[in-house]
Every structure is written in C-alpha cells, then in structure tokens.
Amino acid sequence: AQKVTQAQTEISVVEKEDVTLDCVYETRDTTYYLFWYKQPPSGELVFLIRRNSFDEQNEISGRYSWNFQKSTSSFNFTITASQVVDSAVYFCALSGYNFNKFYFGSGTKLNVKP
Amino acid sequence: DSGVTQTPKHLITATGQRVTLRCSPRSGDLSVYWYQQSLDQGLQFLIQYYNGEERAKGNILERFSAQQFPDLHSELNLSSLELGDSALYFCASSVWDREDEQYFGPGTRLTVT
Numbered sequence: 001a002q003k004v005t006q007a008q009t010e011i012s013v014v015e016k017e018d019v020t021l022d023c024v025y026e027t028r029d030t031t032y033y034l035f036w037y038k039q040p041p042s043g044e045l046v047f048l049i050r051r052n053s054f055d056e057q058n059e060i061s062g063r064y065s066w067n068f069q070k071s072t073s074s075f076n077f078t079i080t081a082s083q084v085v086d087s088a089v090y091f092c093a094l095s096g097y098n099f100n101k102f103y104f105g106s107g108t109k110l111n112v113k114p
Numbered sequence: 115d116s117g118v119t120q121t122p123k124h125l126i127t128a129t130g131q132r133v134t135l136r137c138s139p140r141s142g143d144l145s146v147y148w149y150q151q152s153l154d155q156g157l158q159f160l161i162q163y164y165n166g167e168e169r170a171k172g173n174i175l176e177r178f179s180a181q182q183f184p185d186l187h188s189e190l191n192l193s194s195l196e197l198g199d200s201a202l203y204f205c206a207s208s209v210w211d212r213e214d215e216q217y218f219g220p221g222t223r224l225t226v227t
Binding site: 043044045046047050091093095098099101102104106107 | 116149156157158159162169170172202204206215216217218220221
C-alpha cells in the first residue's frame with residue numbers, strides 16, 4: 001500500500017530559526033514521484049518541488065532545501081532562517097509513475113513567530 | 115496570481131443537486147488537474163487531463179466527472195451531491211504532463227446543505 005506520513009502536526013518556531021519538516025513514505029513502486037506543496041493562511045496551494053525516485057540528489061532553492069533518502073523512505077524539507085511568511089501548512093505527496101496513485105500526507109502546520 | 119482561474123469562488127447548493135466547476139488553465143498549459151480538499155479526507159487528487167484526454171484518475175467518485183475542452187479549459191461536474199462533498203476544489207495546470215511544475219487556481223468552495 002502507498003502511504004505518506006507527516007508525523008509533525010504542528011511546529012512553532014521563532015523567526016530566523018531553521019526548521020525541518022519530515023515526510024516518510026511507503027511504496028512498492030520502483031518509479032515514483034515525491035512532491036511538496038505549501039498552503040498559506042490565504043488558502044491557495046503552491047507547488048514547491050517534484051522529485052523522481054531516480055534522483056536522490058538534494059535540492060536547494062534559496063532558503064528551502066530538500067533531502068531525499070531512499071534508504072529511509074524519507075523526503076524531508078528544511079527551511080533555513082525561517083520568516084513569518086513561511087507560516088503555512090506544508091503537504092508532502094507521493095505518486096506512482098502513473099498519477100492514478102497519488103497520495104497526500106496530512107500536512108504539517110508551521111507557525112513562524114516574529 | 116498563478117494565471118489559473120476558477121469559477122465560481124463559492125457555491126452553496128442542496129443535497130441531490132448537480133453543479134459544474136470551471137477551470138481555465140494558464141495560457142499555453144496543456145494539462146489540467148483537479149484536487150479536492152475536505153476536513154474529513156484531507157487533500158485528494160481527483161483527475162488529470164492532458165490536451166483534451168483523460169490522463170490519470172485518482173479518487174474520483176462515480177458521481178463526479180470531468181472533461182477538458184478544445185480551448186483547454188476544464189469542467190468538473192458533481193452530481194447527486196451529498197453533505198460529504200462539501201470541500202474546496204482546486205484546479206491546477208502545467209505546460210506538459212506531470213513532470214512539470216503545477217500552478218494552482220484559487221479554488222472553488224462548495225458547500226452542500
């Protein structure tokens with residue numbers, strides 16, 4: 001069965017702290033995709049990143065970085081020097097090569113306090 | 115502004131009714147995706163269309179259907195509505211297929227009473 005677990009329901013940090021959001025997935029597929037999305041308090045969804053299972057290279061985009069480790073079935077997301085604007089719910093997701101199997105985690109709410 | 119538009123923004127209707135949600139993708143995007151976000155089920159992928167053809171099907175109920183028209187806009191039809199269908203319905207688009215970055219619309223909030 002495919003599954004995505006975001007064990008951290010809510011995290012609170014103070015601005016400028018680094019924070020890591022955990023994502024653990026389960027799949028029997030050899031080819032799959034992993035995603036992160038952001039949903040700020042305004043409610044819209046924002047696509048952050050897509051990773052395929054053959055590319056374990058870590059990704060960095062500004063203050064955001066992602067660590068993909070197949071050995072631990074994890075795809076963790078780190079925000080460096082967090083800002084109040086990073087406050088949002090963050091969703092991790094998994095899809096098979098065919099989008100027919102597409103699963104979201106339950107989300108982690110990040111509160112960044114000034 | 116992502117460039118993806120969804121209408122209407124809000125919709126209130128009664129159980130048993132049928133509604134149509136509309137999505138216009140960004141100019142040039144060929145793929146449209148539909149997602150549902152509800153308190154009970156969380157976020158779910160419903161269906162994807164690519165250049166007018168169904169590409170992938172997720173947790174879409176049989177009471178729901180979708181299509182993508184030649185001008186690439188898409189409609190999601192929800193029929194025999196139940197209270198549990200109350201949710202935020204998002205549409206997203208991407209240039210090509212699922213390999214691409216997706217751009218989301220603001221969503222349509224459906225309330226079934």
